[in-house]
Amino acid sequence: MENKEFIFKxxxxxxxGMLVLNLFLYIASVGLIVLSPTIFSGGMSxxxxxxxxxxxxxNIIGSCGFVKVEPGEARVMMFFGKYRGTFNTPGYHWINPFITTKKLSMRARNLDAEPIKVNDKTGNPVMIGMVLVWKLKDTYKAMFEIDAQTMAESKAAGDAAAASAKTANIMNAFEKFVRIQADAALRQVAGQYAYDDGEQDNGELTLRDGSxxxxxxxxxxxxxxxAMAGIEVIEARINYLAYAPEIAAVMLRRQQATAVIAAREKIVEGAVSMVKMALNKLSDEEIVELDEEKKAAMVSNLLVVLCGDDTAQPVINTGTLNH
Structure with missing residues (x-):
């Protein structure tokens, strides 16, 4: 897209200096009006x-040309409705009083979006929020590509401090525009991914893991x-993610069940490894000869002891191995 912004020349x-000159001319003009009958006579008066x-x-017209520009601010210059450039040199200046200036803040702003309810890739409702850091980059697009100025004027109407309120309302209009567009983008991105790995097993990114x-x-x-509004995104990140309240309890139980299953798998895997090691140790060191039936009984007993939740209660066999 063509960049229509340029520096005011x-x-x-x-x-x-112009303020001092303006005060001097004020004194001179008032002096001429007041003292002319005394100093001059007739037509000269x-x-x-x-x-x-x-x-x-x-002088009165010239006094309208004073402009103060702070660091991080810019002035959009317009001469009878025509864009004449952007002025961003900090300081106290005097310009053509017939040029209209619109003040814009170029400082970074923070937007902490409230969590919204969206459906993830699998259709589950989730609550997701984000934080966004943005600032104005192109003053021409910001002033003329979107209707922020009209919205600001309608809000500032009737205000005693309309000039300063209008500037604040322009930035509030930009913030509203950013909030709406960020909300739409967040819904679009959140709908492309599942909440977590429990809902898919193909290795794709999830909202929880692919931050x-x-x-x-x-x-x-x-x-x-x-970009169409001349706004630059400095940073955007998800700062809140949870299941919607209506399914949170169910999903919590599912997550707990998944965790229990994963833990059981680890326990069984470790128990089988320990039983195998015990049998190999007994066989290699020829501590005792066990037939297949006794090996099966030993494996069963060891697995019960190693995989059980409660502490094992040993039973002493006072008879033979078979009774």
């Missing part, structure tokens, strides 16, 4: 009074949506 003068009035009007990759994809999706 019009006349800019030092604001402090009228001429000097008119000259003082004209100078006063010029880095999913955060990068989420950042790219949001950045793509906000």
């Amino acid at each position: 019009g006349m800019t003068l030092n604001g402090i 009228i001429v000097s009074g008119v000259a003082g009035g004209i100078l006063l009007i010029i 880095d990759e999913i955060n990068k994809e989420l950042e790219a999706k949001i950045d793509e949506r906000l």
Whole structure:
């Protein structure tokens, strides 16, 4: 997309120097108006009074050209509705008073989105939230590609401090735009992945395990949506993830069951390894000769002892091995 933003190259003068000149001309114009009848007589008095009035009007118009630009701010310059560039040099300046300026903040802003309910890839409702860091990058797109200015003007109408409120409302309008687009991107990304591995076994990324990759994809999706408004995404990451309340209890039991099964598998695997080691040790060191039936009984007893939840209660056999 063509970049239509450019730096303002019009006349800019030092604001402090122009302020001193403006005050001097105010004194001179008022002096001409007030003192002209005393100093001059006849037609010269009228001429000097008119000259003082004209100078006063010029001064009043000129006093509208003072602009203060803070670090991290930019001014969009418009001359009778035509874009004349963006001015972002910090300081106190004087410009053409007929140029209209729109103040925009170029500082980074943080958006902590409330968790929203979405359906994951398998259709389960999950609650997911994110934190987003963004800032304005292209002032032309920000002012003219979306209707943030109109929304800000409608909010600031009737306010006693309309000028400052309008600037704040413009940024609030941008934040609302960012929130809506970020919400849509989050829903899109969350719907492409399952919540965890318990719902798929093909090795794909999940919302719980693939945080880095999913955060990068989420950042790219949001950045793509906000590019039209001249907004740059600095960082986007998921900061909240949980099952929706209506299925949370059921899913917790499923997760607990999965954990129990995994633990049992480990216990059985270790028990079989220990039984095998015991049989091999008895056979290699010729400690005792066991037939297949006694080996089976020994394996059964060892597995019960090793895999059982409760402590084994030994039973002493006072007879023979067979009774």
